[in-house]
Amino acid sequence: MAKDRKIRMAFAGLGSRHHGMLEVLSWTGLADVVAVCDVYADRVEYTINKVKEWYPGVTVHGYTDYKEMFEKEDLEAIYISTSWATHARIAIEAMKHGVMPAMECGGGNSLEECWELVRTYETTGTECMFLENCCYGREEMTILNMIKHGYFGEVVHCQGGYEHDLRNEIVYGRERRHYRFGNYLNKCADFYPAHALGPIMKFLDINNGNRMLSLTSTASKAVSLHAYLEKERGENYDGTDLKFKEGDVVSTVIKCARGETILLTHDTSCPRPYSRGGRVQGTGGIWMEDNASIYLDGISKKAEAWEPFQQYMDDPKYEHPLWTEFRGSGVKGGHGGMDFLVLSAFCECVKNKLRPPVDVYDAASLMCITPLTEASISCGSAPVAIPDFTGGRWFEKKTPVVSKYALDDVYPERYDIKPKTENE
């Protein structure tokens, strides 16, 4: 394949998320968008016009049926930002057509579906990437780099959350055709574990020497969305009768095979400033996102006193080399640059047929958290087992991928980590 040839990509699910990513992808210059798909025809038409604007000279076709699209188009990759419920089924169909899917963040529907993702990859050999953009956040990558270089000693506990006031988006989802509405109305679970858990899985070598064994999950009462509706729209709005099932705060604790614990928080129905609530704690120190601080035993200047994390991020000794390079070249793209990086990582995998940094086993491990938290909550916070999607291979190290976007190993070519041979 010519080095500068662009990959042929489709976009499925043309809501608000795809819009930003369509533009960011055009800045990478790595792909042409040749087909777009959504069940709503108005969105297809809108997006075709955006493709014409952002990808001049590219011929793009529109579809309202993704199966028809796979039959008719010659695709190499597909970006999936449909409703959560349909990520897996479209990704499975894509793999069966030899098209590599990038699934946007979102929880799975069932364990069975997570297994089907894995089985389809193993049968077809088509890779599948979970597009966890926060794995490429500057804070998260600096922490990943510092953990792999031992600054936290032996890590014992991590925390993360999706702590985001989405009240407006949720309660008016009915009018705006947004799937959050139906989910919050009918289910109680951690709907959105990926932003917190994706980076933590890389911190803790999940599916690469470690795995998640079990979890318990507990939901608070669900009253904040109703309070919001009453306040915002008054008593005459019919929505004030709605009884949302999703607990306002869902707390989940995961235990790992190597003994680490992970605390996940899903907190999207209450008024609050945004946070991903990151925390990493080890025998050598602690990082905490909520006060933007770090403390490292023997490195921090004053005993038991926080230091600003910013000064560590700004130091190439600690910062992840991908970010040092990215900042040097001028940060581009949405969400502080992480969208640009995650799309670049995906395109590199498609083009060079690499195992993606968040692969199908990681995708299944992330997505299964949603049905498992639902199960635990339904059973009074009973512990539930988390499957080993690797089929017993989790305690072996994956063969390293030599890529600057790698997350399982830190920038292997720079640190001279050589891929192992089969017999090692």
Add this chain to the structure above:
Amino acid sequence: MAKDRKIRMAFAGLGSRHHGMLEVLSWTGLADVVAVCDVYADRVEYTINKVKEWYPGVTVHGYTDYKEMFEKEDLEAIYISTSWATHARIAIEAMKHGVMPAMECGGGNSLEECWELVRTYETTGTECMFLENCCYGREEMTILNMIKHGYFGEVVHCQGGYEHDLRNEIVYGRERRHYRFGNYLNKCADFYPAHALGPIMKFLDINNGNRMLSLTSTASKAVSLHAYLEKERGENYDGTDLKFKEGDVVSTVIKCARGETILLTHDTSCPRPYSRGGRVQGTGGIWMEDNASIYLDGISKKAEAWEPFQQYMDDPKYEHPLWTEFRGSGVKGGHGGMDFLVLSAFCECVKNKLRPPVDVYDAASLMCITPLTEASISCGSAPVAIPDFTGGRWFEKKTPVVSKYALDDVYPERYDIKPKTENE
């Protein structure tokens, strides 16, 4: 009883904690210390000299057997700061002698012992107070005041922790006769839930219209104390062979009858700055101790942006009136003033025969968390039921105590809350 007569108090357990409290109590001018007791004779002798210095003119007797002390002395109250394992048994003996105990913070040994505390109170009629000083912290009291006045709307979730680097105290406890050593070596539980849970119980009306129903608890691996010993003392110290059982971070999630969730963290074996990790979240806003910030929907100036909590604490509109008064009179005593307040509250209850702000039902509810977390951890984080120590009365409001130290109702005489009669 003459208004200015001092109560006759004993001190049991003469380790480091009692020392500060003995001096702070002398500043209150509310009590005479007439007897002191410890199993170590050297500590008894040391403390007798301190009493002579801080309580001039008071005759004090020393004991190494608390039962002998109860037989021989004419006491009204006893302050208990022995090892955790003996708080309850001494308090029970005290109540049987008509002596009101103040138990220092610490977890219970068993559910049965918590029940025995309750039964002894119900049989003897002697009140018993759990000396949770953090209930009187300025942050905690401001939050209590704000919750009771509705600024957080309906509260749905609280967090708290005991996050304190105690590595030195724990691993050298053997040499220093400190009971933490044996506990960390042999048990895995949340040893110290009170600083976090005490204030939260008051925030959520526990045993006063609400109760804690069940919990799950999960412990991380235990590696930090060993890493500390290896680093501090080198390989030749015999302590480096010690295998501590206590997980480095213990995460516990409690579900309440009214639907709130409580997250407790016990984190005392890793290097870190001190925190009690407080968080309160409701339909109206959020307070977070770790970034010293608050956000209130419709009150905070900018949408989804934190404001410094200090400016709320400094405003008499939000600050608890006890603290406004306390600051006006010049804050005294240890731990930022909370020790002075909690001892003053205790002395007031003894003198005026009042139900204490943290009473025997609250004490049992706090102390049972330790054996229950141990049970849950032992059973793979299985949910365990939390007893209703009130015998079915938890959903009735307690008769308010008209006292400026009251915690179940906010400063009732100022807010004109009248005690209910029996028939109301």
